[in-house]
Amino acid sequence: MIMRMDFDLPSETESPTTAMDAPLSLLLSLLLLSAGPCAAQETTVTTKYGQLSGLTTDYDGVSIRAFLGVPFAKPPTGDLRFMPPVEPEPWDGVREATAFGPACPQEKMFLPGFVEPFLNSARQWSEDCLTLNVYAPVRNPSAADPLAVMVYIHGGGWQVGTGSENNGTQLAAENNVIVVTLNYRLGAFGFLGTGDQHAPGNLGLLDQRLAINWVKENIASFGGDVDRMTIFGLSAGGISVSLHLLSPLNTGLFRRAITQSGTAFTPGTLGTKESALADARRLAQSLDCDRVATEDLVSCLKSKTAQDVLTASSAVQSPSHISFTPIVDGTFLPTSPEEIFAQGSVEAREHIIGVSSMEGGIVLYNGLYEQIVSEDTFREHLEYVMGVYNSTNLVQITHAAKFEYLTNATASPRDVQKDFMRMYGDWMFVAPTTRMAREFANAGNPTYMYLFDQPPSFFDHQWIGGASHGEENYFLWPSSRSDMMTDAEKLLGLRMRRTWTDFAKTGNPNSVDLPVIWPQYDQHSRQYLVLSTTLGSDSVKAHMHSKQVFFWNYIVSALARVCCTCAGLVSGGASLWATGTLLAVWSLVVGFRAVV
Ligand SMILES: *[C@@H]1O[C@H](CO)[C@@H](O)[C@H](O)[C@H]1NC(C)=O
Ligand SMILES: *[C@@H]1O[C@H](CO)[C@@H](O)[C@H](O)[C@H]1NC(C)=O
Ligand SMILES: *[C@@H]1O[C@H](CO)[C@@H](O)[C@H](O)[C@H]1NC(C)=O
Numbered sequence: 001m002i003m004r005m006d007f008d009l010p011s012e013t014e015s016p017t018t019a020m021d022a023p024l025s026l027l028l029s030l031l032l033l034s035a036g037p038c039a040a041q042e043t044t045v046t047t048k049y050g051q052l053s054g055l056t057t058d059y060d061g062v063s064i065r066a067f068l069g070v071p072f073a074k075p076p077t078g079d080l081r082f083m084p085p086v087e088p089e090p091w092d093g094v095r096e097a098t099a100f101g102p103a104c105p106q107e108k109m110f111l112p113g114f115v116e117p118f119l120n121s122a123r124q125w126s127e128d129c130l131t132l133n134v135y136a137p138v139r140n141p142s143a144a145d146p147l148a149v150m151v152y153i154h155g156g157g158w159q160v161g162t163g164s165e166n167n168g169t170q171l172a173a174e175n176n177v178i179v180v181t182l183n184y185r186l187g188a189f190g191f192l193g194t195g196d197q198h199a200p201g202n203l204g205l206l207d208q209r210l211a212i213n214w215v216k217e218n219i220a221s222f223g224g225d226v227d228r229m230t231i232f233g234l235s236a237g238g239i240s241v242s243l244h245l246l247s248p249l250n251t252g253l254f255r256r257a258i259t260q261s262g263t264a265f266t267p268g269t270l271g272t273k274e275s276a277l278a279d280a281r282r283l284a285q286s287l288d289c290d291r292v293a294t295e296d297l298v299s300c301l302k303s304k305t306a307q308d309v310l311t312a313s314s315a316v317q318s319p320s321h322i323s324f325t326p327i328v329d330g331t332f333l334p335t336s337p338e339e340i341f342a343q344g345s346v347e348a349r350e351h352i353i354g355v356s357s358m359e360g361g362i363v364l365y366n367g368l369y370e371q372i373v374s375e376d377t378f379r380e381h382l383e384y385v386m387g388v389y390n391s392t393n394l395v396q397i398t399h400a401a402k403f404e405y406l407t408n409a410t411a412s413p414r415d416v417q418k419d420f421m422r423m424y425g426d427w428m429f430v431a432p433t434t435r436m437a438r439e440f441a442n443a444g445n446p447t448y449m450y451l452f453d454q455p456p457s458f459f460d461h462q463w464i465g466g467a468s469h470g471e472e473n474y475f476l477w478p479s480s481r482s483d484m485m486t487d488a489e490k491l492l493g494l495r496m497r498r499t500w501t502d503f504a505k506t507g508n509p510n511s512v513d514l515p516v517i518w519p520q521y522d523q524h525s526r527q528y529l530v531l532s533t534t535l536g537s538d539s540v541k542a543h544m545h546s547k548q549v550f551f552w553n554y555i556v557s558a559l560a561r562v563c564c565t566c567a568g569l570v571s572g573g574a575s576l577w578a579t580g581t582l583l584a585v586w587s588l589v590v591g592f593r594a595v596v
Contacts (some may be wrong), residue, residue, distance in 0.1 A: 047218040050091040055098045056138065059173035065140040065222070066169065068131075069101035072214035073207065075128035081302050082192050082199040085130060085210045101131030103162035104186045105306050107314045123162065127189065127306040130212050132182040135168035136222040146225035148505040151180045151254070153208055153217055155235030155262070155470065158325050159187050159317075163590060166477045167246065174494075175501035178224045182211040188283055188313035189306070191324035193276030194294035201276050202332045205247075208240055209332075212253055230256035230504040232352075234473055238262030239326070243438060245330050246340050251347055256507055258352040258500060261359060261469055264337040265432035267521040271327040279323040286312045291295055337439075346443040350507035352500075353437050353521075354450035354528070355544075359429040360421030361468025364461060372420050375409035378402060381420065400559065401427070414463060421464060422548075429469070431543050431552035437521050448509050449521040449528035451544060454492055458484040461571055472531070476500060488533040496531060516540060 019098065043065060044053050054067035073085035080086060093094050103125045137147065146387050150171070154161040168179030184190060184207035193201020200365050216226055231254050233241045239262040244250050246264055271279075280297065284290045287308060289300035301309060328336055340346060363369045372381050372474055382398050391397065405423035408415065433449075440533035441447040452472040455462055458473075458481050485493065495513045502511035519530040526546075532538045 007360070011306040027109075044094060045221050047221060048090075049088055051094040052097040053094045054134075057135075057169045062173035064169045064172050065134075065136045065138055067097040067134040067136075067222075068095050068164075069099055070095075070132050070134065071101070071130060072132050072182070072211045073564075075129040076130060076203075077127050077306075079302065081127070081189065082298055084200065084203060084206045085595045087147070087210070089147060089465060097361075100133065100162075100164035101183065102126035102129055103164070104129035104183050105189055105310045106156075106160045106186050107310060111497065121258075123160075129185070130181050130207055130211075131163070132180055133163055133168065133174040134222055135179040136224070137172055137176055137178070139223045143223070146220065146228075147176060147178050147194050147223050147226040148228040148230070148260040148499070148501070149178045149180065149219050149226075150216060150504045151182065151212055151229065151231045152235035153182065153231060153233035155188070155233065157322060158191060158204060158236050159268060159322070161236075166473075169478070170478050171497055171501065174497060175291065177501045178219060178222055179503055180211075180215050180219075184208045184211070186230055187324050188309055191326065192280050192283065192301075192313075193273060193327055193329065194280050195273030195277045198294045198298040199280065200331070201273070201327045202329050205218065205240060205243060205326055205332055209244065209247075209249065209253075211233070217251060217492065224352060228253065228505060229254040230258065230498070232260070233257035233259040233262075234470055234562065235262045235271075236327070239264060239266055240243075242337075243326055243333060245349065245351070245440070246337055246346060248334060248345065249332055254349070256350045256504060258503065259354075259433075259436070260472060261355050261429055261433075263432050263436040265355070265435050267432065268319045268322070269325050270333075270336070271325055273327060273329065276324075276327045282315050282316050282323070283309075286315060334509055341439045341443060344443065346440070346445070350442040350503070351445045352421060352448045352450065352503055353433060353440070354531075355425075355453060356428045356467040356469055356471055357453035358421060358425060358466025359454070359469045360423065360425030360463050361461065361464045361466070362428075363421060363424055364464070364468065369417050369420065372417050374416065375402075375406060378406050378409075378416055378420055382423070385424065389550050393559045393562055397556055397559050400551075400556065403573075404548070418463075418465060425469075426545055427552055433550045434526075434544060434549045435553050438523050438526075441521050442523060447521040448503075449544070450531050451528055451541070453530045454532045456481065457486050472496070472526070486533075492531065492533050492535065492557055495535065520565035 036094045043056065045067065052067050052070060054065050057064050057066050071088045074080060074087060074088050076083070103123045106123060106126055106404055108123070151165055151167070154165060163183045166181050168181055171177065174180045178534060184204040186204060189209065190204030191201060192199050212231060215229065220226060231241050231244060238259040241257050241259045242262065242264040245257055254464070257520035264317050277294070281290060282299045284301060285302065287304055289297055289304070291297040291300060313324060328331070334340070368381065372378055377400055378397065382402055386394060386398050386401070401423055406416065406420050407419055437447055437449045452467050453469045454475070456471055456474050461468070475496045498511045498513045499509045503509040515535055516529070519525070519527045519540060521527060525542055526544070527540055527542045528544055530541055532539070
């Protein structure tokens with residue numbers, strides 16, 4: 001077992017400036033001021049809570065001021081564990097912001113292979129982890145127009161990740177925007193909920209929201225434009241972005257959003273107060289805290305060390321049911337995303353939304369895919385992953401999905417695995433993303449949809465035949481692989497970064513570097529842009545995976561509803577009849593597909 005110590009970072013965990021240091025720091029900043037206005041502007045900024053002193057990094061001759069480990073909340077420890085975040089205390093003097101704060105508590109996740117976007121090597125963590133990082137171009141003091149601001153929310157399935165894994169220097173320097181990355185509470189610390197005020201749940205999302213609010217209140221001091229704020233994220237970060245778009249608490253908080261490979265419709269991610277309470281009780285049981293009254297249960301959990309809570313909460317997880325995820329809590333998320341759209345209460349914002357071409361490559365991560373070699377093993381794994389559906393028609397749904405995707409049961413294991421990945425990717429990502437694009441476009445949000453289709457050349461899983469989950473981030477952020485890219489890949493990266501940042505600046509991703517017009521998505525033409533090194537006039541396509549999207553969004557969702565409308569009201573015969581009808585409709589669709 002790997003031991004992990006709470007991160008001991010004196011400058012972060014102690015009060016930022018002791019009484020004795022304060023006059024000295026003041027003197028130092030005065031000295032800096034007298035050295036010239038530019039030097040002072042480079043590294044010291046005044047926020048609502050006090051002064052910050054950052055450092056200067058450099059990318060391609062452009063200087064960027066980085067302010068790292070900036071607290072945007074009080075430490076969520078002691079009585080504040082499992083509670084919504086609270087604004088930080090102000091400080092006197094100048095606070096050093098030159099090193100990342102520790103990550104939030106997380107277990108090492110073994111992700112074999114090539115999963116750098118989410119790779120977390122035995123990270124040092126502390127429960128006192130609510131910090132953000134600002135990367136702001138050095139500005140000429142007379143520069144009048146403030147800069148667009150991009151706030152990034154990392155992924156990692158709500159269980160792992162940290163703001164420090166994405167270095168914002170390049171994005172900020174290349175395209176003259178301000179980039180902010182942030183930490184939010186993960187796992188039980190971020191998502192434990194008892195369905196009442198003792199642990200209201202969605203704490204990680206509220207952390208993100210408080211960080212975004214910090215940016216709104218303070219970014220002008222860094223040269224940022226509060227009216228041009230974009231939030232963006234990948235995977236669980238993309239789902240977070242999607243949920244922020246739907247939350248009525250966020251009215252007027254930000255203007256634009258980019259959701260990469262994850263939306264509020266992603267199956268199995270949105271729990272209920274009841275499912276959260278069940279998770280909380282299972283955790284409590286393993287820590288000897290199972291009290292009937294939730295107040296007692298939570299107070300017992302608060303008495304445990306962070307390490308104990310972390311270890312126990314990892315043991316509660318199972319691959320087909322991720323515990324400690326966002327829930328419909330009645331406040332941040334008043335009701336289901338479907339209902340929110342139906343009520344027409346979504347604020348109009350510009351939106352980029354997209355997926356990778358072989359999202360299902362994500363199953364490579366756990367190594368289990370090697371066992372998918374035949375029709376039987378295909379079905380077994382399908383039943384396993386479909387466990388996130390709590391539906392009495394699971395058997396029919398599983399059969400339907402197998403029939404839809406397993407094209408040739410006697411094909412090679414690699415082909416069966418590819419069929420499985422296509423199935424998984426459409427189910428988890430393409431179908432929900434398409435549905436979300438449609439809902440947002442219909443709700444009056446200018447929406448741009450993309451398909452990222454450039455499998456990085458430096459990976460040896462080319463056989464999957466597309467770009468896997470998260471691989472677009474190699475093109476948006478620097479990584480240890482950046483130097484391994486071909487010139488064509490580097491150009492694509494440059495174009496994508498320009499596109500993302502131009503969108504942040506203007507609400508339109510059509511930068512001059514894009515050799516094609518990226519049209520808006522609408523329900524009828526359903527156009528999207530294919531992002532690849534062969535970007536050109538034929539990169540605009542329409543109707544992404546249309547048959548499969550229809551299968552998931554109409555046939556399967558209808559199948560999943562059949563039992564609930566009928567159960568207890570009409571006889572089992574009627575229910576069977578309804579199921580039969582749907583299956584008949586579905587076979588027509590499959591038949592149609594075979595003909596096309
Ligand atoms: C971020 O990137 C810049 C530019 O490449 C580099 O100078 C800096 O050291 C990086 N920061 C970290 C923390 O890796
Ligand atoms: C599944 O649904 C049934 C009936 O609606 C409900 O009683 C049960 O608690 C659900 N199970 C889970 C794990 O959500
Ligand atoms: C299925 O795959 C096997 C093995 O590759 C091949 O021999 C056979 O022709 C395929 N059948 C169809 C219908 O494509």
